[in-house]
Amino acid sequence: MSAVLSWIIIGILFSAGVYFVALLERWSMSGRIEWSGPFHSFLQAFGQEEIRTRRYDTVFYEATPVIFIAVVLLSITILPFAEGTVILDLGTAALFINAALVYIMVSLIMAGWSANGVYGMIGGWRAMAQLIAYSMAVVMAITAAVMRAESMGMLEIVQSQAPLWNIIYQPVGFLLFYFAAMAMAFLPPFDLPVAEGELAGGAWAEFTGTRKILFRLGRLLLILTLSLAVSVFFLGGWLGPWLPGFLWTFIKTALVAASFFWVGRYFPRIRHDHLLEWGWKYAVPAALFNILQVGILLLL
């Protein structure tokens, strides 16, 4: 298959993936599959009046939605869809994805601060507390995956899983990365920064119209990107029998995304002090144990 054709198919599959995630997001709230739901909410937000708060911070307010979606797009560029099908093959890709996604939190703080509203600001600072809770787990889980591949390149990380996927080789690392990815995308039960019903939308509370669309679209892309990252780091990426590589990537990504929402639907929202406590008291020792276990397995 020619490279151009496979890129076109990947593009179509990716757009379908975004629609799929949007469907799931609505399902996780209402429990029903509404096929036209995402289009309805898009049109509703598109036709909405642009309301701004009093004395808002212009630069932050206008820049935040753009930063949010830009960092997600940046992190997509380094994730491989199939063997050799990656937009940017960085030598430090495993670190880069983390570096890019830190700016999700920066963007949420800027959003919360700029609108000059109480709920927004609490939501923004909660985003930072959440990052402090999950960032160690993410970095250490990635470190263990990198240790096995002996490279920070994404292609090498996937190829290192050819004998055995990382989910079996380092299950503790998988669990840590999985839940940390949910916290990174602030999905329920970790949706503290935007807590609907508690903070009335939190960091996004004062954003309406097209800016809100950018945030919502960026969030859908973020969920898809993180599902792709989970499948690349721990589920063997494109590896699989019979089907072409990129199809395996998308099947795994879709399953991970669906499981994110399934988990979120059946768990109550976590309290932020509990999140910090678990992040540091249990997740950090577990991540250190994981690194030790992988180190021993590698030396055997």
Place this chain on the structure above:
Amino acid sequence: MMELRITLLVIMGLIAIWFGWRVFRTNSMVRSAFSLLASMVAIGGMFLVMEAEFLGVLQIMMMGTEMSIMAIFMMMYMMDPGGLGQMDMKHQEKPSIVVAVATGGLALAVILLTKWGRIISEAPTPAQQNHDLGIEIMERSMMLFESAGFSILTAMVAALATVLIIHNNYKKEN
């Protein structure tokens, strides 16, 4: 190619300086912190232009978290964090100008008096750089990094112990 890189390097440097200047031109603590973040990200961009990929990505990653944490501390301890109360945020203006000029001059002297050697036209590949950095940390600089790590850990434990004393006393009283 070399000209393009040097042009990009100069642009990134100017962005870093401009945002560094913006830090002091605002009364809002959050704006100030995020201006510093933008300046640091531009420095990360300079590393990337100079093909030091690991350093660049690390700089951009670390500064995102660090500057946000700094922003919340500045908000907590300043009387007018939003800068909306028109308060004057400056103090000890003259001594700080003297110190800034002196340290700036010192930095310039170091830059001008150091023999930098010739410009390297071919940098090692990013993967090779990561490998070399790992060997460097595990061999020659190991003692340095280990002692730095140990001092940070000691500081963390000491800070927690201090907080716990206050926390426990508060519990007893109430």
